[in-house]
Amino acid sequence: MLKTPLGRLRFIGFTEGVSFLVLLGIAMPLKYVWDWPLGVTVVGGLHGLLFVLYMAAVGHVAIVHRWPLLRILVAFLASLIPFGTFVLDARWKREQAAL
Numbered sequence: 001m002l003k004t005p006l007g008r009l010r011f012i013g014f015t016e017g018v019s020f021l022v023l024l025g026i027a028m029p030l031k032y033v034w035d036w037p038l039g040v041t042v043v044g045g046l047h048g049l050l051f052v053l054y055m056a057a058v059g060h061v062a063i064v065h066r067w068p069l070l071r072i073l074v075a076f077l078a079s080l081i082p083f084g085t086f087v088l089d090a091r092w093k094r095e096q097a098a099l
Contacts (some may be wrong), residue, residue, distance in 0.1 A: 022043055
């Protein structure tokens with residue numbers, strides 16, 4: 001899976017999506033309900049790093065596979081929506097199998 005640019009994008013997209021859900025579902029309630037902001041600090045920093053890696057991977061795949069601008073925009077927008085990267089992963093999995 002990690003041998004191709006699309007495989008790396010799928011892996012990073014999955015981990016970025018998980019980190020986003022952990023940030024929203026665990027770290028944010030810890031901060032605002034139980035007044036424990038350290039969770040947001042740690043998970044937020046990790047999620048930020050994974051987001052940057054995701055965008056770099058999108059850029060790499062866009063160059064290698066000559067993605068149109070609209071497809072790059074969809075990949076970006078999917079990272080802003082909870083479960084968005086998981087939905088795209090299913091599509092990318094089919095594409096990877098076709099390659």
